[in-house]
Amino acid sequence: MPAHRIPGSPAVAPGRLVRFTFDGREYEGVEGEPLAASLLAAERPILSRSFRFHRPRGLMCSTGGCGWCECEVDGVPSVRSCRVPVREGLVARGEHAWPSVERDLLSLVGLASRWIPPTFYHHRFLRPRRLRKRYLDVLRWFGGRGRLRVGDRAPSRGRPTRRLETDVLVVGGGRAGLLAALGAVDAGARVVLLEAEREVGGGWRVETGTDRGPGTAAELAAGASAAGVEILAGVAAIGWYDGMVAAIGDDRHLEIRAGAVVAATGSYDRVPLVPGADRPGVIAARTVTALIERYGILPGRQALLVGAGQELTTAGERLARAGASTVVGPVPTASLVSIRGGRRVSGAVTRHDRKRERHAVDLVVCADRSPNLDLVLAAGATVERRGDTLMPVSDASGHTSIPSLFVAGSAAGRPILGAGEADISREAGRAAAVHATGRIGQAEVAGPRQPSPAAAASTSERARPGTSGNGHVRPMRDVARGAMVCFCEDVRAWEIGAEQGAGYEDPELIKRRTGALTGPCQGKYCLQSFACLVGAGAIPTARPPLRPVRLGDLVASDPEGRA
């Protein structure tokens, strides 16, 4: 019994039990908790199957980013079930599996995965021509994921457009974004802040219900509101279009033009680059803490903690307190060799010095993060590789190589751990305000603004999106051949190496040949590994939108209206 509800947990008590179905079977959940969590508690950890090899996938990031939890919900295809509040009568189904995601016979193709490179199709069934069509019919039949409801449907209602001009736009309402907004307001700027979630606060402390004591995100938000920041929650930034930031809320589209933009978009989980790291049971630390603290669900009995940092420590403590029998670690990410198991995690292998150690665990908790570069890359700002992580190039106040773009907090590679980082985020807001208004507080800035050091000439370790690395290959250390680089397309490290060996060295060609970076996660969960594996300059062109958007949400009541 790997995952279960924690007896007597206060998180379970206040909720109403509701019944829903998944793949035709009925389950109980607590109203309002994420569907993916209900299914985990009901011992149905497999939520989806990967595109190529039908590998089992489950709840991992819980932020709606990784896409491992996509299933059909009430007839809508490929919904990220970690963001769906469970309710009475909800009908969910697994996708891209037969007969079910739990036992998917199509996963047998994975047994031959070694002989099926991504370009397999191009070298099969060349003759006879008659069979070629049949072969492609079969391929087409096995392709695809979600099922589209086709039938008589009413056309979508168009949303009106709000056009907004402001001095400073802060994207992201976590701690860093709120602090940057406060910094900008203090410097006399008009400030708008976008938060994709319903409530500001962001960050793992809030998500996991561990944001307590003075200086909470809620207090920061109240302060920002009081200071005059226009906070737009439930509004997701969709793209950077030549400096204009487009965003979508429930009932409108927004086109925001700002003198300066602060990207405070946080970070993405970095799944360890080892074989087996995509199995159900590999879960981000913040998800683990949230499951225990907010939903009263213990995601595993024997856990291995991988990585470092406060998030991981907190997850470990909560696991131990909630009744996990074993909590091993933390062990450094570099010491992890592989994650074992079949349809769930059943073990992990680590290496210390030359000693390999096998741990019998059903949960691997990982806590590495890398900056969310979505907006930074969309704007075309320069990034650089530090260690095995791409970071935006920015000066002390978060100024990037794009004159009107600043970064703050985790998105800048400066997560807010204490007062020092908090001051830096405030400073990013203040600098953005100065850039936008040309004033410091009420005083005019004397003389022209100094160019940002970040705008200085780039080094070989720096790159802008769409600039290809001209065969400059500097591989990452010690990556196992079978390590999964891109999860959406099941691209393993050796497949990238094989393309390079065959002469397809340009990152754009590797992307196209393997499909890496092109899946439904939009490269959010593979760009870092891909870039480090392929070489410093390996950042294919960034392409909007910043997050997947349903076509119906893009329908405008005034589509031809131009600002």
Add this chain to the structure above:
Amino acid sequence: MARSRAGRLLETGALPRTAEVVIVGAGVAGLAFARELAARGVRHVVIVEREYPGSGATGRNVARIRAMQLTEDLTHVARACQAKYDRMAEELGFNVLFYRLGYAWVLYDADEVERMRSIVEMHHRIGVASRLLSPDETLRRLPILRGGEPVAGAVLNDDAIVHHDAVVWAHLEHLARTSVRVVPNTAVHGIVRDEHGVAGIDTDRGRIATRAVLNATDGWSTELNAMAGVTAPNRPHRREVLVTAPLRLSIEAAVTFYRPTEGWFNQTLRGEVVMGVVDPNEPAGVEQRSSWAFLRRTATLMTQKAPALADVAVIRQWGGMYDISPDHLPLVGPTRQLDGWWQANGWSGRGMLLAPYLAELLAERFVTGTTPERLAAFDPDRFAPDEASETSGDYYARYARRSD
């Protein structure tokens, strides 16, 4: 698989000093021409590419290979082009995933149906088995349109899609077995001329002496022509595309409609839906960035035509160039303006379809010195000096006006 029988897929070493032919642009046109030259025994062919092979319109393509066209001349050529794709897998030893998905022009107005009646007759005359469907048949064949704007009918034909990138790889791997060298990441800065015509090209990596240059840069052809002192009326216009997360087979054929503005969608073999609605006022100029207006325009019109598409998740959008000529037909052949200057551009959005076959005719022209009959219509010097390409780029509207 990735194992290439290639000597070398891409030339990353020293730039060749001389060449019999330099092709500028490693898109489908340049690659196909190189292939045809090599097949005819021409040695020392060098393709110079500013970025990577397929980085222009070829790699931004949705590669619909349609035999049925609005005019008889073009339908004749398009049939030959489609047949060329159908043979490509065998000829190049590489499955480019040519797939007869089916293709429908969906009609919304009675006058469109009337016009299409005569076009379908023309198709039948020359052996294209298109069919005019009633509104009911249209919805049966394309249930995705149910609940949308009432249709007046459709013209359906057994037309195809290919994998655009696979076409590039197939050519690259084939060329690696020939003497053709493909040089990526090399930009042309100038054209060297002397009293005999073209004498060479200057690149950021040095000069290549040559007496023949093919301008296969499509959207960038104006720029390159200018370096050679050659004028042509084709102008670049952006076209945009969006793609969704993969879905199970839900759209039976590739769809194009022209009313109220041109739009199109289809599912790839992987199940992604690609779609776009054209902006009739798209200004001329090289611009490959994506726009927010495109997303909204496309979503708004598509969900009126096919309401079920509201549920698809857009995961990526991009822009690419159409190089549009005044008559929306490409410029393929030598120009009389400059000896040794060859055009294969102005594809007007049909490069993927037309290039491999017309490259064959062009190579024939290059080797024999006589123009194959089918190539004559694409003479680069056919335009009047003041003829300009229509900025709207809406071929159907032009066709409709012309036939009224």
